[in-house]
Amino acid sequence: MAFATAPPPRTVRTDLIGFPVLPKLPPFERIEVRVPFLRPVADLGREDVSNELLDAIGRETSDASPVRFDLFVRDPARGVEMLQHAARASGVTVHADATTLDRLKKKQVHSAVVYTECLTAKELAALFAKVAVEDAKYSPRVGDSLHAAAVVRSDELELKTVLGVDVGLYKRPAGNSSHGSGGADRVVPPGKAVSANTLDQVVQSVSGGSTPPAPKAQERPMVLLTWQTTHPGIPRTNPLQSVELKQYLQKRGIRKSAAVPALIIIRPAG
Known part of the structure; x- marks a missing residue:
C-alpha cells in the first residue's frame, strides 16, 4: 500500500498585531526648570516684562547678591x-572712561561694562524700561535683547x-550699625577677614591718596x-590712568543695604 505525504501547513498572515497589556503607568511628576530672564529690548518698557525682570533680579539677588545683565546691541x-541717555533720565551719573569711548x-572695543551698586532691584528694572524708551528713538533700533543671570566667580575676577x-x-x-541706617560699606567677601580700613586704603591708592569725600545726597x-577689546594686542584701559574711574571711586560712597551690585555688559548681538 502506498502512503501520501501531506504538504507543510500554510503560514497565515493577518492584519492583527498583538502586544501584552502594559501595567498602569505612574502619574507624571512636575519638574520645575529655572530659565534665566531673556527678553527683547523693545519689550522692556511693558509693565508685565518689567515686573518679570524685577522678579528675576529678586530671584538672582537674594541677600543683595550681585547680578549680571548682558545687553545685546x-x-x-x-x-x-543709549544706556547713557537712559541713566541720565534715571538720575544716575555715568563716569564713562574716555579711552573706552x-x-x-x-x-x-568689542564690549563695555557698566558697574553700579547704587540702585535697588526696582530701580534697575526702571532703568531698563528707560533703555527701551531710548531705543525707540533710534532708526533702526540699537537694542536687541537683555539677559539677566547671577554673577559667577569668573565675572568677579574679571x-x-x-x-x-x-x-x-x-x-x-x-542694617544697624554706627554708620547709620544705610548699612556699612566695609564688609568683605566671606572667608576673608580684613580690617575695616582696607578698602579705603585701596581706593586711596588708586585715586591718588586722597580721602574720598562724602557723596552728595542724590548722587548715584x-x-x-x-x-x-576686538584684538588681544589692544590693551584695556589701565585702571590707574583712568580719570573717570578715579572720580567714580571717590564718589562711590557707602552701599545701601537694599542696593544690588550689578554688571551691565554691553555687547554685540549674535
Missing part, C-alpha cells in the same frame, strides 16, 4: 550712548581686573570701562 558704541568709535580694586561684590551691608554714580 547691534552697535556697541550706539548701545553705550574713543576706542568704541574706532571699533577697537571685574577686579577691570577696576583695579576689589569692590566686594558679596559684602553684606549691616556708575562707571563704564572696557570689558573686551
Whole structure:
C-alpha cells in the first residue's frame, strides 16, 4: 500500500498585531526648570516684562547678591550712548572712561561694562524700561535683547581686573550699625577677614591718596570701562590712568543695604 505525504501547513498572515497589556503607568511628576530672564529690548518698557525682570533680579539677588545683565546691541558704541541717555533720565551719573569711548568709535572695543551698586532691584528694572524708551528713538533700533543671570566667580575676577580694586561684590551691608541706617560699606567677601580700613586704603591708592569725600545726597554714580577689546594686542584701559574711574571711586560712597551690585555688559548681538 502506498502512503501520501501531506504538504507543510500554510503560514497565515493577518492584519492583527498583538502586544501584552502594559501595567498602569505612574502619574507624571512636575519638574520645575529655572530659565534665566531673556527678553527683547523693545519689550522692556511693558509693565508685565518689567515686573518679570524685577522678579528675576529678586530671584538672582537674594541677600543683595550681585547680578549680571548682558545687553545685546547691534552697535556697541550706539548701545553705550543709549544706556547713557537712559541713566541720565534715571538720575544716575555715568563716569564713562574716555579711552573706552574713543576706542568704541574706532571699533577697537568689542564690549563695555557698566558697574553700579547704587540702585535697588526696582530701580534697575526702571532703568531698563528707560533703555527701551531710548531705543525707540533710534532708526533702526540699537537694542536687541537683555539677559539677566547671577554673577559667577569668573565675572568677579574679571571685574577686579577691570577696576583695579576689589569692590566686594558679596559684602553684606549691616542694617544697624554706627554708620547709620544705610548699612556699612566695609564688609568683605566671606572667608576673608580684613580690617575695616582696607578698602579705603585701596581706593586711596588708586585715586591718588586722597580721602574720598562724602557723596552728595542724590548722587548715584556708575562707571563704564572696557570689558573686551576686538584684538588681544589692544590693551584695556589701565585702571590707574583712568580719570573717570578715579572720580567714580571717590564718589562711590557707602552701599545701601537694599542696593544690588550689578554688571551691565554691553555687547554685540549674535
